[in-house]
Amino acid sequence: IRTIGILGGGQLGRMLSVAASRLGLRCHIFEPGAAPAGDVAWHVTTASYEDEDALRAFAESVDVITYEFENVPTSALDLLESLRPIRPSRRALAVSQDRLTEKTFLNEIGLATAPFADVPDEAALPEAIEAIGRPSILKTRRMGYDGKGQVRIGDGPAEWTGAPSVLEGFVNFSAEISVIIARGADGQVSAFDPGLNVHESGILRTTTVPCGLPGKATTDAVLVAARIANALDYVGVLGVELFVTPDGLIVNEIAPRVHNSGHWTQAGCAVDQFEQHIRAVAGLPLGDGKRYADVVMENLIGDDIARVPQLMASSGVQLHLYGKGEARPGRKMGHVNRIVG
Numbered sequence: 001i002r003t004i005g006i007l008g009g010g011q012l013g014r015m016l017s018v019a020a021s022r023l024g025l026r027c028h029i030f031e032p033g034a035a036p037a038g039d040v041a042w043h044v045t046t047a048s049y050e051d052e053d054a055l056r057a058f059a060e061s062v063d064v065i066t067y068e069f070e071n072v073p074t075s076a077l078d079l080l081e082s083l084r085p086i087r088p089s090r091r092a093l094a095v096s097q098d099r100l101t102e103k104t105f106l107n108e109i110g111l112a113t114a115p116f117a118d119v120p121d122e123a124a125l126p127e128a129i130e131a132i133g134r135p136s137i138l139k140t141r142r143m144g145y146d147g148k149g150q151v152r153i154g155d156g157p158a159e160w161t162g163a164p165s166v167l168e169g170f171v172n173f174s175a176e177i178s179v180i181i182a183r184g185a186d187g188q189v190s191a192f193d194p195g196l197n198v199h200e201s202g203i204l205r206t207t208t209v210p211c212g213l214p215g216k217a218t219t220d221a222v223l224v225a226a227r228i229a230n231a232l233d234y235v236g237v238l239g240v241e242l243f244v245t246p247d248g249l250i251v252n253e254i255a256p257r258v259h260n261s262g263h264w265t266q267a268g269c270a271v272d273q274f275e276q277h278i279r280a281v282a283g284l285p286l287g288d289g290k291r292y293a294d295v296v297m298e299n300l301i302g303d304d305i306a307r308v309p310q311l312m313a314s315s316g317v318q319l320h321l322y323g324k325g326e327a328r329p330g331r332k333m334g335h336v337n338r339i340v341g
């Protein structure tokens, strides 16, 4: 394999491209919008997912197709899959594109989720609230990220999200952790240490490793992630977000791609999540994902970008900037990995 096709040209595609180039591989990015990844990739196609000619030309120029973005339309995937292998597979994508399918799958393989109810339209909401109770969170089934498409349901009247949704019971967690796990084409599995995640207004703020939880909880978390990866016959890097509760671990959601809460691996490991993903999709052996440092990853969101000069002057700080233009509120502009031990 020489050329990897990546659907999506955001910061994740950018960091995947850098990892691929270090291994002597090159990336062709397909992205309908602005592509921060374009600065570092071998080639970029800017076209819509409806443009069949562009999709065909893209697929024919690459050896394997992966993605940094899970909301690729089915019609585009059908065409791409007829031309080149897609890794992780269509099934992994289908399961994680839709919160209802995802939670149903997780329960089927014996993993706990928040209690949930299908809410196909606004008229179904009162009955769902009756079943799940308050407080709860209404989330669109598709397309949500960074807390977008979510409505908290408290004591007052309930707002509607405007699209088919699931209603989730509110989980009183003591902590949020995530496991980033890689699985190779041969079924070899390598998990990074679980990280402790702190969110602000639905957006990831920091990830800290080690996560500070007892050994049993961290082992359980890795086993949960491995069960998901094996059940999907997964190839690539998978992110699994978990809630820690007194009754055990609850899976919040999964992401069939490299994950923001895995950025610490760039400073903590010999082989980071981006290289691990490239190795897996290229059919190469996985690398050493052991953690060699204690790291705090902090996202630079919106105006945080003003802190760059000061961060550049700090020791133990690894700075990553995504080359995005304007610093809008809530926009992820970069991140820092602080080596703390």
Ligand code: ATP
Pocket: 114, 137, 139, 144, 145, 146, 147, 148, 168, 169, 170, 171, 172, 176, 199, 202, 203, 204, 241, 252, 253
């Ligand atoms: P991401 O950017 O991680 O894909 P998302 O938009 O898919 O985000 P979720 O991960 O579902 O959103 O939720 C964002 C955050 O909101 C969670 O990390 C958690 O802090 C909180 N949250 C979500 N669901 C629940 C729940 N059922 N109970 C309590 N808190 C929740």
Ligand code: MG
Pocket: 144, 145, 146, 253
């Ligand atoms: Mg999500």
Ligand code: MG
Pocket: 241, 252, 253
């Ligand atoms: Mg999430």
